[in-house]
Amino acid sequence: MTFGAGGHTECILNSAPNTKVFALDRDPTAFKIANDLSQRYPNRVVPLLGKFSDLPSLLHEEKVKPSSIDGILFDLGCSSMQFDEAYRGFSVSKDGPLDMRMDGNRLPNSITAADVLAKIEEHDLARILSVYGEEKLAKKIARAVIESRYMLLKLQTTHQLAELVAGIFDSDKRKDKLKRPAHVATKTFQALRIFVNNELNELNYGMTIAHRYMKVGGKIVILSFHSLEDRIVKCHLNENMAYNSGKLMGLKGFDPTFYCDEKELASLKSDIWKPLLKHVLIPSSDEMTDNPRSRSAKLRAAEKIK
Numbered sequence: 001m002t003f004g005a006g007g008h009t010e011c012i013l014n015s016a017p018n019t020k021v022f023a024l025d026r027d028p029t030a031f032k033i034a035n036d037l038s039q040r041y042p043n044r045v046v047p048l049l050g051k052f053s054d055l056p057s058l059l060h061e062e063k064v065k066p067s068s069i070d071g072i073l074f075d076l077g078c079s080s081m082q083f084d085e086a087y088r089g090f091s092v093s094k095d096g097p098l099d100m101r102m103d104g105n106r107l108p109n110s111i112t113a114a115d116v117l118a119k120i121e122e123h124d125l126a127r128i129l130s131v132y133g134e135e136k137l138a139k140k141i142a143r144a145v146i147e148s149r150y151m152l153l154k155l156q157t158t159h160q161l162a163e164l165v166a167g168i169f170d171s172d173k174r175k176d177k178l179k180r181p182a183h184v185a186t187k188t189f190q191a192l193r194i195f196v197n198n199e200l201n202e203l204n205y206g207m208t209i210a211h212r213y214m215k216v217g218g219k220i221v222i223l224s225f226h227s228l229e230d231r232i233v234k235c236h237l238n239e240n241m242a243y244n245s246g247k248l249m250g251l252k253g254f255d256p257t258f259y260c261d262e263k264e265l266a267s268l269k270s271d272i273w274k275p276l277l278k279h280v281l282i283p284s285s286d287e288m289t290d291n292p293r294s295r296s297a298k299l300r301a302a303e304k305i306k
Helices: 007-015 028-040 052-061 080-084 113-119 122-133 138-150 158-169 186-197 199-213 227-237 262-269 285-290
Strands: 021-025 045-049 069-075 214-224 273-275 298-304
Touching (some): 007 021, 021 028, 021 052, 028 045, 113 186, 122 138, 199 214, 214 227
Parallel strands (some): 069 214
Antiparallel strands (some): 214 298, 273 298
């Protein structure tokens, strides 16, 4: 979850000869790569085409039951091959159509980023940019998008959107974690991509599915690439009572009129995940130099104990 170009999957297959991998991805290109890999590793790779929310039905078709999987790897966000293909519309530095659908043309009626910009109301767009992109100038960018409609300018390419956003920032410069110049439209692109693909809701449901299908004692590993993803992951891993801490009830709602006996109270306070790492893992400076796209990566791991 997700398969991507298959780098992680191939490492798992080579390091543990007795493993069988269910390779899930919503991208038809990744699904084709998974099919090719299944030919090289007969009976060890099962390609699955769909979103996280499609996983229960896909596993049911493969006769996989809940509490039967030994380990689950989440590799979130866009894959490098999606960023590298201009026609997918994910990259701020490559000119192409404003698509941004991870499913590609697999679902022809699904909305594209261009559809969103052509029809969305100003306050809704500002909220998407602010929440999903953590963009400080969200309102100004949203206003500029709406004004472009009055000028009969259709935002249909990545270059057009990047130029529109750059015009708002004037001389303002931004830098990434390696202190390199970063395009001022990067956060806008991130926000639209997350919205178009419903990424955070998919992740939230995906974490619930992972717990349902994993064995007690099974391991979960999550690679996230921005704070919104990492926040959801932390909430799930600390869902009831954080391991060895006094944080109670995490995501659980609290009703002051609710009554439960001692047994029910104990179940609410018990852990369902045990963290395997004392602290979140981040790439070293050497790794970030060798692979700049790893600069924002965070790795968390846990064991299912209930």
